[in-house]
Amino acid sequence: MENQFLIDSDKLSPAALEKKHRLENDRSYRTNHMEYMEGMEIINSDVCENVMTQVKSFDYGKYSAKDVKAALEHESCTIEDFKALLSPAAEPFLEQIAQKARLETGKHFGNTVYLFTPLYIANYCENYCVYCGFNCYNKINRMKLNYEQIEHEMKVIAESGMEEVLILTGESRSMSSVEYIGEACKLARKYFRMVGLEIYPVNTDEYRYLHECGADYVTVFQETYDTIKYETLHLAGHKRVWPYRFDAQERALMGGMRGVAFSALLGLSDFRKDALATGLHAYFLQRKYPHAEISLSCPRLRPIINNDKISPLDVHETQLCQIICAYRIFMPFAGITVSSRESAQFRNGIVKIAATKVSAGVSTGIGDHETKYSGKQKNSLQGDEQFEIDDSRSLNKMYSDISGEGLQPVLNDYLYV
Template sequence: MSAHFVHAPYQDGMEVIDSGIMGRILDGVGRYDPAAPTERDVARALGADRLTLDDFAALLSPAARPFLEAMAVRARAERRRHFGTAVSLFTPLYLSNHCRNRCVYCGFNAANRIRRAQLDLDSIDRELAAIAATGLQDVLLLTGEARSMSGVAYIGEAVRLAARRFALVGIEVYPLNTDEYAYLNACGADYTCVFQETYDPVRYLEVHAAGPKRVYPYRLDAQERALRGGMRSVAFAALLGLADFRKDAFATGLHAHLIQRAYPWAEISFSLPRLRPHVSNAAENAGDVHETELLQVMLAYRLFMPHAAITISSRERAGFRDHAVDLCATRMSAGVRVDIGGHGEAEKGDGQFEIADGRDVGAVHAAIVGRGLQPVYRDYIRT
């Protein structure tokens, strides 16, 4: 895999930063063969005080399967060392499901025949009030990728409303330019999530049939632009199951590692979404990424970047999520709705995918306490 691949051309208005990180990711993944590490390599990685990229690659390989228990023991110790027993709680709020992209794995696909809707500012405020009433202090605002419907000014107003009620406000919207991230940061946004979906550039074009999301490098550089725009935290993820999940997990870790080195003050977070059924494709599944493989990736992330946060989403079943926060995850969603509306007023539009864990905040809180862990609603004071 080369950095010199042919990608969809930049569209008008897209900022080019060309920091060189994309090329280093593609070169690194191109050299990574998941079948190459041996059990000896895995054992060496588990004995290292600080893991190298080669160690990380070994822990992601099939050779690590017999070592999952040892990985879990060390990951749990690292989690306790850096995060104690804290589990940060948050919930997403979907503002709009209008989208210009045609992503084959997504319910918001522009070609899908779904109920489209967008919350106005009064509806957003009612939704936020209902979420705040649960005690949550961290909200993640999401939209489909349609600038013409959910413009930066609209997102900014939603962020301002959220910042009045919540200690932490995140955004998961289409990739933005540096000045746009700076604007949303000034409105009150603290962190941003932009997931690459797959780092395989050939597969990337196959699953992104049309729309601005086809521009691979613009999406990949989004975390850098967000940090340059003042965001203090950025999240990384591949949608596991779209391509070779081991290579995508390696690329995600390498991407986060390179950003951490370039921006040492940045707070780094991982998410691990798997493919889920959605309204237009009930047969969609995560391929060969079963819970054992998902857990292996999570443990490898924890050991490779022990200071990074790891989010376990409501895509996964309750029992798995509860086990994951005990071993390695540090952030957990609760009271999740993935449709448009549904918290403070009636549902208005269809959701992005089906969730597997629909527990409310109280039930998730109780499950965390039952594991001997501490639910955390606020871990940051905005100045």
């Protein structure tokens, strides 16, 4: 198999090393990142064109204080208003923007904050994404949990009181098949009320199968909507195909998933344009599938093994706050998740303004929840983490802190009948 030497990154063959070097230095050696690979479903959706037309015309330098004030005065937020709220001209109005966002959050979510935790079940990957800790050439400890180990991890998490889990894998079909993920979903149904997936994009029929196995929603990071920058960051693997990844949420909805979540990894490219594209991606799909539960995630790039190779663009906390508040004003009904990449102080503040969901008891490694939850000594069978987290609070601590801010922590609000 072509990818076999890519997966076993601790034993790179001379051929693999040569391929890695050519991928990094010879663009003509790479496949076309806009062309579908064999087996990838094409759905011919108009959403991508609608989004990218708006992004290409987004000149955020043209917006003025007058435009920002007008956006804040409007009862409903238009696309032009959203652009103004994301512009540099909006930065001096951050307090007013936050106040409006807080009002919108209160109207639609009250004072609730939802809690969940991620569960990585495998970290094998066949993609060469230069910024990712899991990428196929990184020399890290690889691991794939068997079903017994998955169930044990889930039991440990459930015993902490958590009722929603997000199942994640590295992007490797050969090591984490759709059937393997489906069995993990079935196990999750024994322990959790809500089951989410953050896996490699799949076709509609495969999303339908995973939904039948118990998955409720799907999260896909587009990473960056800048197709030129995307090409330089994703050098090999199925993830290299930008349009197939873009349409993943729509295929998930076509496959029966109840909800979908969107995200760019802020800092990979121009964060204002990526934030606009993320919001519009969610907006246009919401209009096309009005029954869908829509969520937005707001991660910033965290330190990883190859940080020095990508020259990440700084996105400061005030700018992140601006983006999150703009999301809330533009899409009042959407859930907004802020992950443990951010500090406890920032997350404590943003849930009082615009964010509605946070993770707790987080591990981005493989097979180490019992270690983290009980303090037992780390064993040699654990797989390495994808990135560093900043907020390591347990569920009990997070629950207590949220309650202490006068908010209502929610573990689940959905019942199957």
